[in-house]
Amino acid sequence: MAAFKRKRGAQGSAPKKVKKVKFVTDEDEAQTDLNVEKNNEIPSLLQSLWVSNCPHGPSAKFLVQNIHTLAELKMTGNCLRGSRPLLSFDPRAPYALLKELFIQTFSTPRYHPKSQPFVDHVITFTIADNRIWFRNYQIIEEDASLVEIGPRFVLNLIKIFQGSFGGPTLFENENFQSPNLHRRQLRLAAAAKIREKQMVKELQKMKRIDAKEDVTKDVTEDVFLTPADDKPVQIESEPPPPKAVKKKNRNSSRDRECRWLAGK
Numbered sequence: 647m648a649a650f651k652r653k654r655g656a657q658g659s660a661p662k663k664v665k666k667v668k669f670v671t672d673e674d675e676a677q678t679d680l681n682v683e684k685n686n687e688i689p690s691l692l693q694s695l696w697v698s699n700c701p702h703g704p705s706a707k708f709l710v711q712n713i714h715t716l717a718e719l720k721m722t723g724n725c726l727r728g729s730r731p732l733l734s735f736d737p738r739a740p741y742a743l744l745k746e747l748f749i750q751t752f753s754t755p756r757y758h759p760k761s762q763p764f765v766d767h768v769i770t771f772t773i774a775d776n777r778i779w780f781r782n783y784q785i786i787e788e789d790a791s792l793v794e795i796g797p798r799f800v801l802n803l804i805k806i807f808q809g810s811f812g813g814p815t816l817f818e819n820e821n822f823q824s825p826n827l828h829r830r831q832l833r834l835a836a837a838a839k840i841r842e843k844q845m846v847k848e849l850q851k852m853k854r855i856d857a858k859e860d861v862t863k864d865v866t867e868d869v870f871l872t873p874a875d876d877k878p879v880q881i882e883s884e885p886p887p888p889k890a891v892k893k894k895n896r897n898s899s900r901d902r903e904c905r906w907l908a909g910k
Contacts, residue, residue, distance in 0.1 A: 695801065696811060697747045703809040704816065706744060708801040709825070711777075716796045723784035723795035725767035730754040731782075734770040743806065743816075744778070745771075767795060776821045777802050 698705030733753055735745050752769055754761045765785070772779045778801040783792035806817040 694804070697744075697751055698810045699747060699750060700810045703813060704743065704747070704807060705810050705812070706747060706806045707804045708778075709804055709822070711800045711802055713799040714797060719794075719796040719798070721794050721796050723767075723782075723793035725784050725795055726762065726764070728760055728762045729767065730761060730765045732765055732768045732785075734768055736771065736773045738773060741773070741778075741803075744803070768792065776819070 693710050695708040695710050696705060697708070731752065731754070733749060735748075748771060767785060768783045770779075770781045770783065772781070780797075780799050780801065782795045782797065784795050786793060802822060803817075803819045804822050805815055805819070808814045808816050
């Protein structure tokens with residue numbers, strides 16, 4: 647039934663995949679675990695990386711960023727399978743505990759049955775921007791120059807624990823910023839830009855309205871207007887005299903006709 651739901655695309659929380667790699671040291675046969683947690687729900691955010699010395703610890707948890715695989719990079723470098731890597735660490739790095747964990751994790755154990763008696767690549771751990779930058783290079787025999795093989799990624803330290811995959815916290819990175827907080831800051835920055843654009847548009851609109859008002863008002867409209875003389879105000883206390891009305895003579899038109907005929 648579960649397979650049928652997955653085939654039909656039923657919604658549900660995807661489980662986290664955990665890949666665990668064990669390394670055996672040469673002293674007391676203690677195991678060093680490299681645990682990768684990947685969330686399939688959000689593949690772009692990727693995963694957290696655990697480096698632990700089992701079973702007593704300590705352990706460190708990292709956030710993996712900027713991963714580029716071998717297929718993506720397509721580098722020209724190459725190395726033999728089973729060859730021993732040289733580990734190179736940044737001399738300015740103050741992380742002595744992490745250096746020991748990386749040595750126990752990535753170095754080849756002494757007298758390991760699958761190890762080869764030659765060295766042809768170098769793994770570097772460089773500290774920059776409060777992060778650990780992982781690079782893998784091939785050693786060219788001709789002039790001992792380095793050519794990058796890959797993969798490459800960046801480790802951002804979150805916490806260091808006393809036990810294996812847990813226990814009391816020995817160190818917590820103050821500069822660590824969770825991906826959720828980073829995305830929230832990006833959204834706030836985008837919203838601030840949008841608000842700024844809206845304010846600029848409103849200011850431009852107000853300037854256009856003010857310019858239109860100035861154009862409609864003609865400054866030279868009152869140039870040729872002369873002020874009129876002030877006349878004294880006369881208040882009449884008595885009514886005006888009545889006007890004589892002449893009565894019209896109805897026979898005037900008839901008299902004119904008679905005179906005109908007499909003249910003929």
